[in-house]
Each structure stands twice: as structure tokens, then as C-alpha cells.
Amino acid sequence: MSVHVSQSAHKIQLWRRLGSVQYRDSSLLQRQHLSSFSSKADRNDDLVTLEASPDTGVATLRMHRSPANSLSMEMMQSISGAIRKAESDRKIQSLILTSSLPSGIFSAGLELTELYQPDLARLPKFWESFQQLYLDLYGSRLSTIASIGGPAPAAGCMLSLSCDYRIMTDNPKCTIGLNESQLGIVAPPWLAQQYIDVIGNRNAELALLLGTLFTPQQALTVGLVDELVCSGDSSIDEMAQRKAAEFIRIPPKARVAAKELTRGTQIAKLSGNREEDTEFFCSFVTTDTVQKTLGSYLEMLAKRKK
């Protein structure tokens, strides 16, 4: 325990060094006014849809927060709520997570306006919702399948990493990975660990350093996704349904126990460390250095669109 505390203290020091100056006022940020990135709270009620089929035992959770399923606090709470709702139905054994946006984007990761010029009262709650979403999805009793029909960067990748199986459309324009370093930030340790667990230490090390976004073929090669669907083949949703049926044939207690074997330690680790993790995040993301880089990244996104 004492080792853990001193390592944590060391990590706090490291974060503070990475972002040289603490965020004290917003004057610098106000100069970098970006009018197109200004939304914060959104309505909780129409961000996801849950369709449960007691006959098949499969529920489908569709994300539709326009334009890119980015994860605002309300969006994360809605996804968590839908997972818990599906879990509370004992007839449901499997959950397919997918997007119903016309663009096909799976999820653009964390809503960048939550990180840039953040509302300081909301920021810890935002991060706690992210932690909660990870705990709800990664620790779900349901067998979970990510049906990835479009890009899934950063926390969008986390959503898929938290599932038991990942199916992706084989379109080279749809990329997936933890690209945080390209934004001047880093993935939290629990998310980095998921990456390491899924693609192995060396692949994860390189990809985290470079902020790699993998094409579907590359993702298949490193094991970041389990299966690809060519456009024109049977639909990705059908494949996901078939996979769900395969998981459902395994006796639920054994399936849940097997999942606990590989995920229990990480889940317990974050559950026991949430406050500290939130403190790291808030102090890191609000440094002037990180804020400047995020501002430039948002400008780059807006320009790319033009």
C-alpha cells in the first residue's frame, strides 16, 4: 500500500511537470476564441436508444449524439444508464454497442469542449462519468460486442476496448486507436492498460507514443479488432447478432466468471482510486500547456473541415 501511495505521488509530480503552468484564469484561453466549439451541457433524453429483444436475449445500444457521438458528460451518463437498464433485465445476456449516426462515426471520443476551456465545477463530474462508463461497460455481466461502422479514436476506442468482441467495417477511412498524444494529452492508466492487454505491450507502447490511428486491416493485424466486415458482405449488424448468439450459448455464470478473471483486477484498481485519478486528470488537463495544445487541435479540426 505504501508503495502504491508513493508511486502515485510521483505520478502527480510528473503530470505537473508535463503541464508547466497551472490553469489559473481563462484570459489566455479567451484570446483563443473558437466560436464553433462552445457547447457544454446537452439534453440527456435523446442521445442513445436501447432495443432489447427478450426472445434472442440480445439488446442493442445505439449511440446517436450528432454529429460524431463525442462523449459529453450527459452522453456518458446516458450510455451508462442504458447498460444498467439492459443488465437489469434478466432475459438479456448480450449487448451490441453501435452507432446509428448517418455518417457511421462510432464515436469521436471525449467531447473536446468538455476539455477545452472547461467549466471547472463540471470537470470532475465529467471525468467521474468517464470512469463510471468504463466500469459499467468493462465490468458488465453481459457479453458485449462493439459493432464499429466508422472512426473510433481515443475514448471511442475505449468504448470498443471495453467490449468482449470487436467487429469493424473494412473501410480504410475508418480508423481506430488511442491518439491522445497527438492532442498533447495522454490516456489515463486504466485505458492504457486495456490497450496493453488487448494489443500487447510493444504494440501499445509504440501506438501510445505516436498516437497511432490504425486502419481496420492494421487493427486486425495487431488484434485491436477481432473481425472485419467488407462493405457489401453481410451487414455488420448481422455479424454482431451472430456473435452475440455464440456468446449466449455459454452458460452465463461461467462466462461472467471468465470475464472476472481477466478484468477483475483492473476494475478493482480504478474503483479504489477514483478520487486520485480525478485529481490527476483535473490538474493535468487545466494546465496552460495542455489548454494551448487542445485549442490548436480544435482549430486544426475546424480548418480540416473547411
Ligand SMILES: CC/C=C\C/C=C\CCC/C=C/CC(=O)SCCNC(=O)CCNC(=O)[C@H](O)C(C)(C)COP(=O)(O)OP(=O)(O)OC[C@H]1O[C@@H](n2cnc3c(N)ncnc32)[C@H](O)[C@@H]1OP(=O)(O)O
Ligand atoms: C490519471 C490521469 C488521467 C488523465 C490524463 C490526463 C488527461 C487527458 C486524458 C484525456 C483523454 C482523452 C480521450 C479523448 O477521447 S480526447 C478526444 C480525441 N478525439 C479525437 O481526436 C477525434 C477528433 N475528431 C476526428 O478526428 C474526426 O472528427 C472524426 C475522425 C471522428 C470524424 O471525421 P469526419 O471527417 O467524418 O467528421 P468531422 O467533420 O471531422 O467531424 C464532424 C463534427 O464533429 C465534431 N467533432 C469531431 N470530434 C469531436 C470531439 N471529440 N469533440 C467534439 N466535437 C467533435 C467536428 O468538429 C465536426 O463538427 P461540426 O463542424 O460539424 O459542427
